[in-house]
Amino acid sequence: MKNFLNENGLFYGFLLTLYMIILGYLKPQEPAVFLLWLASMILITIRLRLGKSLKWLYIDVILVLLMSVYHSELIMLILVIMALLTVHKHYTSLLLSAVVLAVLRPVQLEIILIILYSISVPLLLSIWRDEIVSRTKMIDALRQKTYALENEKESLMASQSELSRISILSERDRIAQKLHDDLGHELTASLLALRAYETIHENASLDERFIALKSRIESSVEALKILLNKQNQMNTMDLNALKRYSVQSKISQCSLPIKGIFLR
Amino acid sequence: MTALFKLSLRRIMKQRLTLLLMILFPLAVLLIPKTDGLKFPVVSYGIFGLVLLFSAFLLSKQIIEDRQFKTIKRIAASPVTHRAYLLGHLGAYFLVIVIQISMFSLLAVFRWGGGSGYYGLAFLALIVFGIVAISFSLFWHTFFKTFATSIAIFSIASNVMALLGGLTYPLMLMPESIKRFAIVLPTYWFAYALEQLTLDETLNYFFALLIMAGFAIIFLTIGSKRRFD
Numbered sequence: 001m002k003n004f005l006n007e008n009g010l011f012y013g014f015l016l017t018l019y020m021i022i023l024g025y026l027k028p029q030e031p032a033v034f035l036l037w038l039a040s041m042i043l044i045t046i047r048l049r050l051g052k053s054l055k056w057l058y059i060d061v062i063l064v065l066l067m068s069v070y071h072s073e074l075i076m077l078i079l080v081i082m083a084l085l086t087v088h089k090h091y092t093s094l095l096l097s098a099v100v101l102a103v104l105r106p107v108q109l110e111i112i113l114i115i116l117y118s119i120s121v122p123l124l125l126s127i128w129r130d131e132i133v134s135r136t137k138m139i140d141a142l143r144q145k146t147y148a149l150e151n152e153k154e155s156l157m158a159s160q161s162e163l164s165r166i167s168i169l170s171e172r173d174r175i176a177q178k179l180h181d182d183l184g185h186e187l188t189a190s191l192l193a194l195r196a197y198e199t200i201h202e203n204a205s206l207d208e209r210f211i212a213l214k215s216r217i218e219s220s221v222e223a224l225k226i227l228l229n230k231q232n233q234m235n236t237m238d239l240n241a242l243k244r245y246s247v248q249s250k251i252s253q254c255s256l257p258i259k260g261i262f263l264r
Numbered sequence: 265m266t267a268l269f270k271l272s273l274r275r276i277m278k279q280r281l282t283l284l285l286m287i288l289f290p291l292a293v294l295l296i297p298k299t300d301g302l303k304f305p306v307v308s309y310g311i312f313g314l315v316l317l318f319s320a321f322l323l324s325k326q327i328i329e330d331r332q333f334k335t336i337k338r339i340a341a342s343p344v345t346h347r348a349y350l351l352g353h354l355g356a357y358f359l360v361i362v363i364q365i366s367m368f369s370l371l372a373v374f375r376w377g378g379g380s381g382y383y384g385l386a387f388l389a390l391i392v393f394g395i396v397a398i399s400f401s402l403f404w405h406t407f408f409k410t411f412a413t414s415i416a417i418f419s420i421a422s423n424v425m426a427l428l429g430g431l432t433y434p435l436m437l438m439p440e441s442i443k444r445f446a447i448v449l450p451t452y453w454f455a456y457a458l459e460q461l462t463l464d465e466t467l468n469y470f471f472a473l474l475i476m477a478g479f480a481i482i483f484l485t486i487g488s489k490r491r492f493d
Binding site for chain 1: 444447448453456468471472474475478479481482485486488489
């Protein structure tokens, strides 16, 4: 039942009550009058069911006029058409229908009240429907904006992470360069100086402290070479290099079989 | 559509209790004696109209159950149109209702006797009311999600409709004040058609049939809208 409590359901309810009011006003004594009242109801029901509320509505007006020839009170059925015109904001046609009704039906207080009912309720319903439509559009626009902002945020986050990766890599390169340029040169120079000293002084190789010093500097040069190599490998290691590294690595030796033809 | 019609008939055959009730209730109605002074057993036919309402309602149980158990979603996913689904099912219900009406009408002639013209026209009125009952059941089911809720409220509403519509007593006994409201009920027009038969007012009788057909169109128009929830 909850599904029927929307603007459409309320409009159908309103139309039903309007038909009942008209029927109460008609007080049909003969079945033919009731049949004509029912015929109008059938036409409107089919019209609403097919979603063509206003298409060829003038045919309905003509039919009501013909019905009113048979029974003058049946002109009241034009109120239903007026309600349809109101809900769809066809005010010119509504005015014309009101003129037709005023010409064919003597104006009385109760008639005016019924006319007010048949216009005011659809008007309120149409305002309500417009409000719902505008709110739905607003919600859609906000949702679209949210999605766009979320996408932008994601792309910004991605570019930020890329930037941070680039900055890390460039910093690593700078440090490696610095190590190579400063420390590497100094250590190599020290090692060359020691070897020169060893060549000049023959008994230097007998001195344990000299040998220890030379060994330490050699291992430092070697460690620096390995470190700088690793830095380079991290940036530019292809599949074959990876295989070589995996086979030769002293830390985690493993086999890496490569099958198929790659990049040829 | 033929396949759906056969399927629906097979499903009806499985509703054995409904079929049993559809046979037993008309037989019980036949036991009611004809009112003195009337040419025709109006009250019995009126009560049989109430039986028709319930029969159509119980038969159309399949449609609400299809929705309740989400079978309608699977049907919608298959290459079967909603129109074919409805025509197949409603056609099957109509066939069963026509069989029930024919059986009742034949037995009524033997039971009460009298002019066969009355019974022929009453048969026509019953057929039209049968269509109204089927379309009303379809319309009624659109407002509910489960068959249990639907039948719980229908059992009250149908009795009120029968009482206000004059199915359970001769229409001439109905007060004018009630008549003013009762004319919006299809049951009233069925009772009215039967009354006009006894009064030999053939034109009014046909008007009543047309009005019932009008009600059926409205109910079918609203009830034929496809719903999944």
